[in-house]
Amino acid sequence: MKHNKTFPLGISLVSFLLTLGFSSNEQFAQAATPENAPATLKNLLTQIDIASNRGDVNSVMQFYSPNFTHGDGLNRQTMEQALTSFWKRYPQLRYSTRLQSWKSEGNTIIAETVTTITGLPSGNSNNLALKATITSRQRLAGTKIVCQEILSERTQLTSGNKAPQLVIKLPQQVKVGQRYSFDAIVQQPLGNDFLLGSALEETIQSTKYLNPTPVNLELLTAGGLFKTGRAPSTPGHQWISAVILRNDGMIMITQRLVVKK
Secondary structure, three states, X not given: OEEEEEEOHHHXXXXXXXXXXXXXXXXXXXXXOHHHOOHHHHHHHHHHHHHHHHOOHHHHHOOEEEEEEEOOOOEHHHHHHHHHHHHHHOOXXXXXXXEEEEEEEOOEEEEEEEEEEEEOOOHHHOOOEEEEEEEEEEEEEOOEEEEEEEEEEEXXXXXXXXXXXXXXXXXXXXXXXXXXXXXXXXXOOOOOOOOEEEEEEEEOOHHHHOOOEEEEEEEOOOOEEEEEEEOOOOOEEEEEEEXXXXXXXXXXXXXXXXXXX
Protein backbone atom coordinates (compact mmCIF):
# COMPACT_ATOMS: atom_id res chain seq x y z
CA MET A 1 0.00 0.00 0.00
CA LYS A 2 1.81 3.07 -1.27
CA HIS A 3 0.73 6.62 -1.91
CA ASN A 4 2.91 9.03 -3.88
CA LYS A 5 2.50 12.64 -2.80
CA THR A 6 4.64 15.72 -3.42
CA PHE A 7 5.04 17.99 -0.40
CA PRO A 8 6.71 21.41 -0.72
CA LEU A 9 9.67 20.52 1.48
CA GLY A 10 12.13 22.78 -0.26
CA ILE A 11 9.84 25.79 0.00
CA SER A 12 8.89 25.21 3.60
CA LEU A 13 12.51 25.17 4.62
CA VAL A 14 13.15 28.52 3.01
CA SER A 15 11.53 29.97 6.11
CA PHE A 16 15.00 30.45 7.54
CA LEU A 17 15.79 33.12 4.94
CA LEU A 18 14.69 35.98 7.13
CA THR A 19 16.76 34.94 10.07
CA LEU A 20 20.17 36.50 10.20
CA GLY A 21 23.25 34.39 10.50
CA PHE A 22 27.01 34.14 10.26
CA SER A 23 29.07 31.02 10.80
CA SER A 24 31.92 31.58 13.20
CA ASN A 25 34.15 29.58 15.51
CA GLU A 26 34.12 32.41 18.04
CA GLN A 27 32.42 31.91 21.39
CA PHE A 28 29.79 34.38 22.55
CA ALA A 29 30.67 34.07 26.24
CA GLN A 30 31.99 37.65 26.24
CA ALA A 31 29.21 39.05 24.09
CA ALA A 32 27.24 42.03 25.30
CA THR A 33 23.68 41.54 26.51
CA PRO A 34 20.75 42.24 24.17
CA GLU A 35 19.66 45.11 26.42
CA ASN A 36 22.91 46.95 25.64
CA ALA A 37 22.79 46.30 21.90
CA PRO A 38 23.28 49.28 19.57
CA ALA A 39 20.08 51.02 18.54
CA THR A 40 20.97 50.46 14.88
CA LEU A 41 21.01 46.69 15.41
CA LYS A 42 17.70 46.65 17.28
CA ASN A 43 16.11 48.86 14.64
CA LEU A 44 17.41 46.65 11.83
CA LEU A 45 15.79 43.53 13.31
CA THR A 46 12.54 45.41 13.88
CA GLN A 47 12.44 46.77 10.33
CA ILE A 48 13.10 43.34 8.81
CA ASP A 49 10.25 41.83 10.85
CA ILE A 50 7.91 44.65 9.76
CA ALA A 51 8.78 44.23 6.07
CA SER A 52 8.50 40.44 6.36
CA ASN A 53 5.07 40.64 7.94
CA ARG A 54 3.97 42.77 4.97
CA GLY A 55 5.45 40.28 2.52
CA ASP A 56 7.53 43.12 1.04
CA VAL A 57 10.44 41.36 -0.67
CA ASN A 58 12.00 44.54 -2.07
CA SER A 59 12.14 46.20 1.34
CA VAL A 60 13.67 43.11 2.95
CA MET A 61 16.37 42.76 0.30
CA GLN A 62 17.51 46.34 0.91
CA PHE A 63 19.02 45.10 4.17
CA TYR A 64 21.27 42.58 2.37
CA SER A 65 24.64 43.39 0.85
CA PRO A 66 25.07 42.99 -2.94
CA ASN A 67 27.91 40.58 -2.08
CA PHE A 68 25.82 38.59 0.40
CA THR A 69 26.90 34.98 0.87
CA HIS A 70 25.38 32.03 2.68
CA GLY A 71 26.72 28.74 3.99
CA ASP A 72 24.08 26.78 2.05
CA GLY A 73 25.28 28.22 -1.25
CA LEU A 74 22.72 31.00 -1.68
CA ASN A 75 23.60 34.49 -2.90
CA ARG A 76 21.51 37.65 -2.94
CA GLN A 77 19.79 36.82 -6.25
CA THR A 78 18.85 33.22 -5.45
CA MET A 79 17.73 34.24 -1.97
CA GLU A 80 15.36 36.85 -3.42
CA GLN A 81 13.94 34.28 -5.86
CA ALA A 82 13.38 31.71 -3.11
CA LEU A 83 11.82 34.27 -0.78
CA THR A 84 9.42 35.51 -3.48
CA SER A 85 8.29 31.96 -4.21
CA PHE A 86 7.96 31.17 -0.51
CA TRP A 87 5.70 34.16 0.20
CA LYS A 88 3.49 33.35 -2.78
CA ARG A 89 2.91 29.92 -1.29
CA TYR A 90 2.50 31.21 2.29
CA PRO A 91 1.06 34.76 2.13
CA GLN A 92 -0.05 35.00 5.78
CA LEU A 93 3.17 34.65 7.76
CA ARG A 94 4.10 36.40 10.99
CA TYR A 95 7.75 36.95 11.91
CA SER A 96 9.18 37.68 15.35
CA THR A 97 12.94 37.99 15.88
CA ARG A 98 14.64 38.02 19.28
CA LEU A 99 18.25 39.09 19.79
CA GLN A 100 20.15 36.63 21.99
CA SER A 101 23.66 38.10 21.98
CA TRP A 102 25.95 40.40 20.02
CA LYS A 103 29.54 41.63 19.84
CA SER A 104 31.59 44.12 17.84
CA GLU A 105 34.45 42.99 15.63
CA GLY A 106 36.22 45.88 13.96
CA ASN A 107 33.70 47.74 11.83
CA THR A 108 31.19 44.88 11.88
CA ILE A 109 28.70 43.41 14.36
CA ILE A 110 28.09 39.71 14.93
CA ALA A 111 24.75 38.85 16.52
CA GLU A 112 22.90 35.68 17.44
CA THR A 113 19.14 35.71 16.90
CA VAL A 114 16.11 33.45 17.26
CA THR A 115 13.27 33.93 14.78
CA THR A 116 9.80 32.42 15.09
CA ILE A 117 7.62 32.18 11.98
CA THR A 118 3.96 31.19 12.03
CA GLY A 119 1.50 30.90 9.17
CA LEU A 120 -2.22 30.15 9.08
CA PRO A 121 -3.73 27.88 6.42
CA SER A 122 -4.54 29.49 3.09
CA GLY A 123 -5.64 28.44 -0.37
CA ASN A 124 -2.17 29.20 -1.75
CA SER A 125 -0.54 26.73 0.63
CA ASN A 126 -3.09 23.95 0.09
CA ASN A 127 -4.38 24.70 3.62
CA LEU A 128 -1.02 23.97 5.24
CA ALA A 129 -0.24 25.70 8.54
CA LEU A 130 3.41 26.49 9.19
CA LYS A 131 5.51 27.04 12.31
CA ALA A 132 9.28 27.42 12.32
CA THR A 133 11.95 28.30 14.87
CA ILE A 134 15.44 29.18 13.66
CA THR A 135 18.59 30.11 15.57
CA SER A 136 21.33 31.82 13.58
CA ARG A 137 24.24 34.26 13.59
CA GLN A 138 24.70 37.33 11.48
CA ARG A 139 27.51 39.63 10.43
CA LEU A 140 26.53 43.20 9.63
CA ALA A 141 28.58 45.94 8.03
CA GLY A 142 26.74 49.17 8.69
CA THR A 143 23.08 48.38 7.99
CA LYS A 144 23.78 45.54 5.51
CA ILE A 145 23.89 41.81 6.19
CA VAL A 146 26.96 40.35 4.50
CA CYS A 147 27.10 36.71 5.69
CA GLN A 148 24.60 34.14 6.90
CA GLU A 149 24.45 30.59 8.20
CA ILE A 150 21.86 28.71 10.25
CA LEU A 151 22.82 27.14 13.57
CA SER A 152 19.61 25.21 14.25
CA GLU A 153 16.25 24.93 12.50
CA ARG A 154 12.89 23.25 13.06
CA THR A 155 9.96 23.58 10.65
CA GLN A 156 6.49 22.09 11.11
CA LEU A 157 3.71 21.87 8.50
CA THR A 158 0.22 20.61 9.35
CA SER A 159 -3.07 20.20 7.53
CA GLY A 160 -6.50 18.83 8.39
CA ASN A 161 -8.69 19.19 11.45
CA LYS A 162 -6.75 16.72 13.60
CA ALA A 163 -3.17 16.53 12.44
CA PRO A 164 -1.14 13.87 14.29
CA GLN A 165 0.99 15.08 17.19
CA LEU A 166 4.62 14.01 16.93
CA VAL A 167 7.53 13.82 19.33
CA ILE A 168 10.81 14.00 17.41
CA LYS A 169 14.02 12.51 18.77
CA LEU A 170 17.06 13.61 16.77
CA PRO A 171 20.47 15.00 17.87
CA GLN A 172 21.27 18.56 16.80
CA GLN A 173 24.73 17.59 15.64
CA VAL A 174 26.80 14.47 14.96
CA LYS A 175 30.34 13.69 13.84
CA VAL A 176 31.20 12.58 10.33
CA GLY A 177 30.42 8.91 9.80
CA GLN A 178 28.56 8.63 13.12
CA ARG A 179 25.39 6.53 13.36
CA TYR A 180 22.34 8.23 14.86
CA SER A 181 18.69 7.47 15.61
CA PHE A 182 15.70 9.40 14.26
CA ASP A 183 12.33 8.68 15.89
CA ALA A 184 9.00 10.36 15.11
CA ILE A 185 6.46 9.06 17.64
CA VAL A 186 2.71 9.66 17.22
CA GLN A 187 1.19 10.69 20.56
CA GLN A 188 -2.51 9.96 20.04
CA PRO A 189 -4.05 6.47 20.13
CA LEU A 190 -4.50 5.12 16.62
CA GLY A 191 -7.79 3.28 17.19
CA ASN A 192 -8.84 1.86 13.84
CA ASP A 193 -6.86 4.40 11.83
CA PHE A 194 -4.03 3.55 9.48
CA LEU A 195 -0.87 5.64 9.29
CA LEU A 196 1.07 6.49 6.16
CA GLY A 197 4.51 7.96 6.57
CA SER A 198 8.05 8.46 5.39
CA ALA A 199 11.41 9.73 6.64
CA LEU A 200 13.70 11.80 4.43
CA GLU A 201 17.36 12.74 4.62
CA GLU A 202 18.59 15.54 2.35
CA THR A 203 21.96 17.22 2.03
CA ILE A 204 21.27 20.95 2.11
CA GLN A 205 22.08 22.65 -1.20
CA SER A 206 20.95 25.90 -2.77
CA THR A 207 19.06 24.01 -5.50
CA LYS A 208 16.79 22.41 -2.89
CA TYR A 209 15.08 25.68 -2.00
CA LEU A 210 12.98 26.04 -5.14
CA ASN A 211 12.38 22.39 -6.01
CA PRO A 212 9.77 20.43 -4.00
CA THR A 213 10.86 16.97 -2.90
CA PRO A 214 8.63 14.01 -3.84
CA VAL A 215 7.70 11.85 -0.87
CA ASN A 216 6.73 8.19 -1.13
CA LEU A 217 4.39 7.41 1.78
CA GLU A 218 4.14 3.81 2.94
CA LEU A 219 1.84 2.04 5.36
CA LEU A 220 3.33 2.12 8.87
CA THR A 221 3.06 -0.94 11.09
CA ALA A 222 3.83 1.02 14.28
CA GLY A 223 2.82 4.33 15.83
CA GLY A 224 5.46 6.40 14.09
CA LEU A 225 8.81 6.23 12.34
CA PHE A 226 11.90 4.65 13.87
CA LYS A 227 15.01 5.00 11.73
CA THR A 228 18.77 4.72 12.03
CA GLY A 229 21.01 6.88 9.86
CA ARG A 230 24.71 7.41 9.29
CA ALA A 231 26.21 10.85 8.91
CA PRO A 232 28.13 11.51 5.68
CA SER A 233 31.92 11.37 5.59
CA THR A 234 32.26 15.12 5.03
CA PRO A 235 31.09 17.99 7.30
CA GLY A 236 27.94 19.87 6.33
CA HIS A 237 24.26 20.35 7.08
CA GLN A 238 21.32 18.04 6.38
CA TRP A 239 17.55 18.26 6.58
CA ILE A 240 15.94 15.30 8.35
CA SER A 241 12.17 15.09 7.86
CA ALA A 242 9.26 12.98 9.06
CA VAL A 243 5.90 12.97 7.23
CA ILE A 244 2.92 11.28 8.89
CA LEU A 245 -0.57 11.09 7.34
CA ARG A 246 -3.79 9.72 8.83
CA ASN A 247 -7.40 10.05 7.71
CA ASP A 248 -8.01 13.34 9.54
CA GLY A 249 -4.75 15.22 9.05
CA MET A 250 -1.10 15.40 8.07
CA ILE A 251 2.06 16.63 9.78
CA MET A 252 5.59 17.14 8.52
CA ILE A 253 8.47 18.10 10.82
CA THR A 254 11.94 18.93 9.52
CA GLN A 255 15.03 19.57 11.62
CA ARG A 256 18.54 20.60 10.60
CA LEU A 257 21.30 18.16 11.48
CA VAL A 258 24.83 19.59 11.66
CA VAL A 259 27.63 17.18 10.71
CA LYS A 260 31.01 18.16 12.15
CA LYS A 261 34.53 16.76 12.04
